[in-house]
Amino acid sequence: MHNPCALIPVYNHEAAVPAVVRNLLDHGLPCLLVDDGSSPACAAVLAQLASLDNVSLLTLPTNQGKGAAVMAGFREAARLGFTHALQVDADGQHDLREVALFLDASRAHPDALICGYPEYDDSVPKGRLYARYLTHVWVWINSLSLQIRDSMCGFRIYPLPPVLTLMDSARIGKRMDFDSDIVVRLSWRNQPMRWLPTKVHYPADGLSHFRMVHDNALISSMHTRLFFGMLVRAPMILWRRWQA
Template identity: 65%
Template sequence: MTTATMTVGAVIPVYNHAVPVVGVARALRAHGVPVLMVDDGSEPVCAAALDRLAAEDGIQLLRLPENQGKGGAVMAGLRHAASLGWTHALQIDADGQHDTTDVPAFIAQARQHPAHFICGCPLYDASVPKGRLYGRYATHIWVWINTLSMAVRDSMCGFRIYPLSPTIAVLDRSRIGRRMDFDVEIAVRLVWAGVPVINQPTRVRYPEDGVSHFRVLRDNVLISAMHTRLFFGMLWRAPRLLWRRWAA
């Protein structure tokens, strides 16, 4: 694939982020990036805001009839992006915590390394809740175990670029979590599939009025089950993963 044949568009999963998503989408358009918003069953106020936003140039809306969870929305968005002829999809959260001034750096990496998964590596400011910051390390450690590498520095960052062809191939042959477990699981499975990774530093802040859809009990249970499932998947892949690492 050459730079001339690449098309990078943004996929934004949206669930009741009526205000911040406007700034995120318009910031992406200011960088010349086409935008696909995926309405994951939002309430009427947010749905109406998305309808207005979709009337703007370069912004499209894919509406899911029922809430699928973040992972379900992203997967629907990735498949729709491929149908639009995009070769790469930039995933970014709708809540405004990611710094869109870093978008050119992500796209530059993707253009220089089109076969790579460009994964955001957060640089936090003082707004990050300490409990969430420290809690992430349990997942980091499990990801390093389940990939037998430190290829992915932070699998929970929702700011990343997928090469769509290998990513959709993974989606087609795997049953991947549809909620907050998605970001982690797809990262592990891309490593298993041999997709190389670039960890791109990016600034992250937590807005004081931010809305989080992370449900502590439900999502922690899903994430724990995912780590267990991936661990057993790693065991029979271990010889290949270790051989690949040695050869590299």
């Protein structure tokens, strides 16, 4: 069974999110918005969008972070009867013309995590781009594999059953450390993954919640936790891969 939705965590992106929702609806995807403690102005926009057909809204009482919002959305999507969730950022940086390609890949491989690896244009902030290369190296070390082409791109289709199982048994990063943390932990469990290129653009007037010092420190702490977790699990990880 393949019954996907789009999952959009939102924190004060009231200017960009209506176009994202309309685009996803045009692709025939029901949308689940997760309001991560947004301002009253953004909450009003989300409430208006939720009045549209095939749009649902989950409201978190306080800001909990991107990862927490996505994970709350996974549980709500499963409760609503969806089997897969396409994670999409609310700020409009993802090229939604590629949604159909991702959906086709997910239908053909319903057990797989369908991951985007970004193709940037000149709008990408250079500091974030260089920090990304360091993250790639740590992710390859912590996953004991070169399989993960990019761990930080949030444009992915998740099969919900293995994700919910992981969430019930592991502490996953709740903020900007989420995307890398969950994909490494899924790789430890031999989760099938497929990778598709996706264009990424950072709008000049876009609102980013990435805090260069704080979030890079958070991501560094995540890599440290994953490293020691990998050391403990290394025999099991390698055994599972040998058995596959």
